[in-house]
Amino acid sequence: MTLKHNLYQQCLQLVDTRYQSIQRQIEDLQHSLLSETKSSAGDKHETGRAMVQLEREKAGRQLAEINKLRTTLSQVNIDNTPSHVSLGSIVFTSKANYFIAVSLGAIEVDNQTFYAISPGTPIGQLLMGKIIKDEVTFNGNSFVIEEIV
Secondary structure: OOHHHHHHHHHHHHHHHHHHHHHHHHHHHHHHHHHOOOOOOHHHHHHHHHHHHHHHHHHHHHHHHHHHHHHHHHOOOOOOOOOEOOOOOEEEEOOOEEEEOOOOEEEEEOOEEEEEEOOOOHHHHHHOOOEOOOEEEEOOEEEEEEEEO
């Protein structure tokens, strides 16, 4: 399996793990909401239900974000080797290595650290469209693109 395939698979696994975690959280909240019984302290009951409902809405928003990540990952072409940085590129620089896909943070593959970033992040925006030997400056730090896979 190629490096790009490994990075892509790790991203898929991370997104799926987050998705399953949020799904469980929503199910637990739904169970809490349904099992909440009316007590003699009616206001306390209503406040508890409102808090659970707010948590459920928050989890719903998180689930929508995860679904956006899944959609973006489905658009990544891991079989091409572009001449410039684009969605799905692995970018080796003089400072760090990046996988342009979705923002998931540091990923370890073959004893190397890669930062999974979205093209929409500040550094992703700077890298998009660049070619080998281009210099990029981010937060006062300059680095050179050494390889694009």
